[in-house]
Amino acid sequence: MSQGRSPILELNQITKAFGGVEALRGVDFALHAGEIHGLVGENGAGKSTLMKIIAGVHPEFSGRFVLDGKETRFRSTRDAHAAGIGMVHQELSVAPDLTVAENVFLGSQPTNRLGFVQWRQMAREAGEQLSRFGIDVDPMTRLGDLPIGLQQLIEIARVLFSGARIIILDEPTSALSPPEVERLFTTLHKLRDDGTSIVFISHFIEDILRVSDVVTVFRNGRKIAETASADTTKGALIEAMIGRGGEALEHSYTDDLMLPQPGGGSTVLKVDQLSLRRSLQNVSFAARAGEVLGIYGFMGCGQLELSRILFGKLRPDGGTLVVDGAAKTFRSTAAARRAGVALVPESRRAMLFHQEPVYKNISISILERISALLLKPVRERAIAQRQVEQLQIRPPVVGLDLGMLSGGNQQKVALAKWLTYPPRLLVLCEPTRGMDVGAKNDVINIVRDLRAKGLAIIVLSTEPETVLSLADRILVLKRGAVVREFAGEAVSKDRLLEAA
Amino acid sequence: MASSDSATSPADHKRPRGLAPFLRSQMRNIAPFLTLIFLSGFFAIASPSFATIDNLGNILTQVSVTGIIAVGLTFVILCAEIDLSIASIANVTGIAVAYFTLQESYVNIANIPMPGFAAILLALALCALLGLVNALGLTIIGIPSFIMTLAMMQIAAGVSALLVRGQIAYKVPPLITTLGSGSIGGIPWIVIVAAVMLLGGHLVLTYTRFGRYVYMVGGNREAAEFAGLNVKLILGSVMVISAVCSGIGGMLGVAHFGSAQQNEFDTYLLDSIAAVVVGGTSLFGGRGGIGNTIVGLFVLGVLNNGLDHVNIDSFLKILIRGLILLAALVINVYAQRLREQAAE
Numbered sequence: 110m111s112q113g114r115s116p117i118l119e120l121n122q123i124t125k126a127f128g129g130v131e132a133l134r135g136v137d138f139a140l141h142a143g144e145i146h147g148l149v150g151e152n153g154a155g156k157s158t159l160m161k162i163i164a165g166v167h168p169e170f171s172g173r174f175v176l177d178g179k180e181t182r183f184r185s186t187r188d189a190h191a192a193g194i195g196m197v198h199q200e201l202s203v204a205p206d207l208t209v210a211e212n213v214f215l216g217s218q219p220t221n222r223l224g225f226v227q228w229r230q231m232a233r234e235a236g237e238q239l240s241r242f243g244i245d246v247d248p249m250t251r252l253g254d255l256p257i258g259l260q261q262l263i264e265i266a267r268v269l270f271s272g273a274r275i276i277i278l279d280e281p282t283s284a285l286s287p288p289e290v291e292r293l294f295t296t297l298h299k300l301r302d303d304g305t306s307i308v309f310i311s312h313f314i315e316d317i318l319r320v321s322d323v324v325t326v327f328r329n330g331r332k333i334a335e336t337a338s339a340d341t342t343k344g345a346l347i348e349a350m351i352g353r354g355g356e357a358l359e360h361s362y363t364d365d366l367m368l369p370q371p372g373g374g375s376t377v378l379k380v381d382q383l384s385l386r387r388s389l390q391n392v393s394f395a396a397r398a399g400e401v402l403g404i405y406g407f408m409g410c411g412q413l414e415l416s417r418i419l420f421g422k423l424r425p426d427g428g429t430l431v432v433d434g435a436a437k438t439f440r441s442t443a444a445a446r447r448a449g450v451a452l453v454p455e456s457r458r459a460m461l462f463h464q465e466p467v468y469k470n471i472s473i474s475i476l477e478r479i480s481a482l483l484l485k486p487v488r489e490r491a492i493a494q495r496q497v498e499q500l501q502i503r504p505p506v507v508g509l510d511l512g513m514l515s516g517g518n519q520q521k522v523a524l525a526k527w528l529t530y531p532p533r534l535l536v537l538c539e540p541t542r543g544m545d546v547g548a549k550n551d552v553i554n555i556v557r558d559l560r561a562k563g564l565a566i567i568v569l570s571t572e573p574e575t576v577l578s579l580a581d582r583i584l585v586l587k588r589g590a591v592v593r594e595f596a597g598e599a600v601s602k603d604r605l606l607e608a609a
Numbered sequence: 610m611a612s613s614d615s616a617t618s619p620a621d622h623k624r625p626r627g628l629a630p631f632l633r634s635q636m637r638n639i640a641p642f643l644t645l646i647f648l649s650g651f652f653a654i655a656s657p658s659f660a661t662i663d664n665l666g667n668i669l670t671q672v673s674v675t676g677i678i679a680v681g682l683t684f685v686i687l688c689a690e691i692d693l694s695i696a697s698i699a700n701v702t703g704i705a706v707a708y709f710t711l712q713e714s715y716v717n718i719a720n721i722p723m724p725g726f727a728a729i730l731l732a733l734a735l736c737a738l739l740g741l742v743n744a745l746g747l748t749i750i751g752i753p754s755f756i757m758t759l760a761m762m763q764i765a766a767g768v769s770a771l772l773v774r775g776q777i778a779y780k781v782p783p784l785i786t787t788l789g790s791g792s793i794g795g796i797p798w799i800v801i802v803a804a805v806m807l808l809g810g811h812l813v814l815t816y817t818r819f820g821r822y823v824y825m826v827g828g829n830r831e832a833a834e835f836a837g838l839n840v841k842l843i844l845g846s847v848m849v850i851s852a853v854c855s856g857i858g859g860m861l862g863v864a865h866f867g868s869a870q871q872n873e874f875d876t877y878l879l880d881s882i883a884a885v886v887v888g889g890t891s892l893f894g895g896r897g898g899i900g901n902t903i904v905g906l907f908v909l910g911v912l913n914n915g916l917d918h919v920n921i922d923s924f925l926k927i928l929i930r931g932l933i934l935l936a937a938l939v940i941n942v943y944a945q946r947l948r949e950q951a952a953e
């Protein structure tokens with residue numbers, strides 16, 4: 110394919126360490142014009158770090174960086190931008206307080222001769238770009254008011270249409286619904302055919318195989334393999350990623366799966382006729398001890414709102430919540446926590462303290478239990494250490510600032526904070542988003558463990574695989590209403606998609 | 610190319626160890642300290658009367674009232690809120706404690722004299738109540754603290770005006786007189802009170818669960834809520850703490866100045882905010898603390914006092930103070946950015 114030609118971007122022997130943590134060790138990487146290059150690897154393998162080097166986020170590293178045949182070094186993201194490199198970061202990096210239009214043009218607003226921003230032109234062009242990408246929103250709405258998936262789409266659109274010739278997408282699909290993913294792939298193929306080079310990082314191996322021409326596998330800061338996508342399989346890639354047989358972890362859920370007969374666990378949560386303005390309509394269901402209830406639906410189906418109501422962050426317009434037999438109207442998240450409800454939301458930014466060490470992130474929800482007035486740092490660290498080991502969070506150092514962990518490991522920290530004193534009802538939004546195959550498996554095992562301990566667990570996800578791999582019973586939510594329940598019967602990815 | 614970047618063993622997981630990143634992440638603490646050393650050095654050279662033990666005592670006394678008020682304000686700013694009513698609340702509390710004390714016959718105020726301890730308790734209750742109103746406005750109604758405390762600034766000034774009606778009161782309870790203007794073993798009581806309150810604030814912020822919550826709410830309010838913290842309770846508490854600290858500062862201030870009257874504390878609003886911010890506590894919340902505030906107080910104290918020792922147009926002094934404050938704000942915002950980069 111691209112073998113004969115010389116690459117437009119070539120990295121040689123790249124090594125990068127953060128203090129004592131070696132994130133990259135002598136990595137070679139080449140990108141050709143008109144190629145989609147897939148990148149896979151476990152959490153913390155160094156994928157994002159390499160991409161951040163290319164995008165000028167990390168100016169300090171050792172090794173050779175050759176762009177267009179010339180050795181170069183970016184001092185900042187601005188340099189990279191000027192060289193035609195655009196990146197969508199794993200963490201949303203939009204400005205929630207600006208309008209959609211401003212976000213689309215972030216840093217390059219059209220101005221008139223006097224330097225004033227040309228609002229009307231900007232809104233019109235933003236609207237056109239977004240609708241080309243199938244997004245239909247008023248460009249003048251505040252971005253933060255939109256659902257997170259839509260924010261992600263807008264950020265992707267911004268980079269795709271910025272005119273960059275090298276585009277890096279770090280786990281761009283984690284919050285997208287299947288049709289949106291399709292649209293993204295079509296656009297990527299079109300851009301590639303026009304000569305743009307694209308790097309695509311994902312933990313969805315099938316997506317990688319479908320969309321990319323070449324795949325590179327990372328493990329532990331090293332490049333393990335690079336092959337043409339056509340010449341490899343999911344199993345082979347997983348094996349390369351984790352360094353052992355991948356068959357056990359490979360499961361595509363295309364075949365029917367038999368859900369167990371509903372058990373006789375006591376009812377922990379009963380939701381009756383819940384409604385919230387335009388988001389939820391008369392939603393009723395029950396969650397039982399020792400059972401995982403999956404709630405599946407496309408983005409915007411009301412899942413997020415539902416989870417917020419269960420945790421006292423949103424107040425419903427109508428309907429009742431009964432927890433352990435007592436009717437509840439939660440006035441605050443603190444009240445919900447005291448009633449034994451715990452929530453792990455889908456957005457890492459919203460649930461973690463990036464500037465604080467890992468142990469403070471883990472102990473925050475249980476401080477009340479371990480200290481009356483004075484803090485007990487030793488105890489706190491010990492508890493955090495135990496969780497870090499149990500969940501195999503890497504690096505296993507509780508004193509490290511959370512921002513220094515890789516995305517998937519941060520996700521585990523978010524879960525860890527509820528595990529020391531398990532709640533009665535655990536609500537998980539997108540619990541495996543951004544996790545590698547191995548870590549997903551870890552989460553599945555943790556959830557099964559908790560279920561065995563008698564917790565009632567609700568898993569909300571827009572990924573059919575997540576729900577199928579975890580749930581004993583599945584509700585399908587569509588435009589704020591429960592449209593289907595799968596219990597004690599056969600279910601598959603297709604059946605779920607069909608119902609939603 | 611940073612060679613220190615790659616020369617470390619993989620087994621050793623520590624914080625970034627290079628000196629440059631460390632300094633960058635510590636910018637917020639280092640810059641105010643350097644400013645303090647620089648200013649002290651400058652004035653020591655410029656004026657022989659500056660660097661003396663006596664003058665150190667002066668500086669300490671001069672920053673005491675600001676220090677007491679700044680303790681509570683530090684809590685508020687750590688939560689990424691602001692309290693603009695501190696000076697007015699200090700003023701009204703100082704006036705209230707005089708209002709409940711028997712004045713000399715020539716003072717023409719229709720006041721309500723009562724025993725000293727009752728006067729103090731009533732004054733404290735008043736400032737706590739005003740703080741509570743701030744708290745309720747912020748948390749229950751959802752008025753931004755900037756606006757809410759702006760209104761409170763006016764309300765407290767109004768109550769002051771009604772109590773003294775343009776008159777001046779002189780007497781406060783003996784305990785307040787002692788703490789405000791007395792001294793023990795040559796050390797003014799007011800310095801001791803300020804030191805104790807600063808220490809207390811530091812202990813609360815560093816070693817208690819509440820202190821941890823203050824930092825967490827300031828660091829990421831949404832995450833704090835998702836962790837099941839009662840964010841409103843914490844925000845409300847810091848507003849009350851701030852008002853009570855201001856009230857104490859006001860009572861002692863009145864004793865220190867020797868009189869209670871309208872608009873007596875006006876300069877303390879800016880001074881207290883400046884002390885906290887110049888010290889390096891982040892305006893975005895979650896970073897900083899009483900240690901920073903103490904350094905900020907000294908920077909301000911040295912600056913105000915030092916300018917008196919050198920021959921400078923007293924009107925120019927105001928401008929200089931403004932410029933120093935601006936520089937500190939720039940550093941404050943810049944330090945935040947550097948820290949974020951260091952964490953990248």
Ligand SMILES: Nc1ncnc2c1ncn2[C@@H]1O[C@H](COP(=O)(O)OP(=O)(O)OP(=O)(O)O)[C@@H](O)[C@H]1O
Nearest residue numbers: 127132152153154155156157158513515516517953
């Ligand atoms: N700013 C930083 N400071 C310190 N360590 C860091 C920093 N960024 C990344 N690391 C470390 O470098 C390693 C590689 O992280 P990176 O983010 O590149 O992983 P990743 O392959 O993108 O993983 P994920 O799939 O979880 O996103 C991890 O061990 C991580 O803890």
Ligand SMILES: [Mg+2]
Nearest residue numbers: 156157199516
């Ligand atoms: Mg990553």
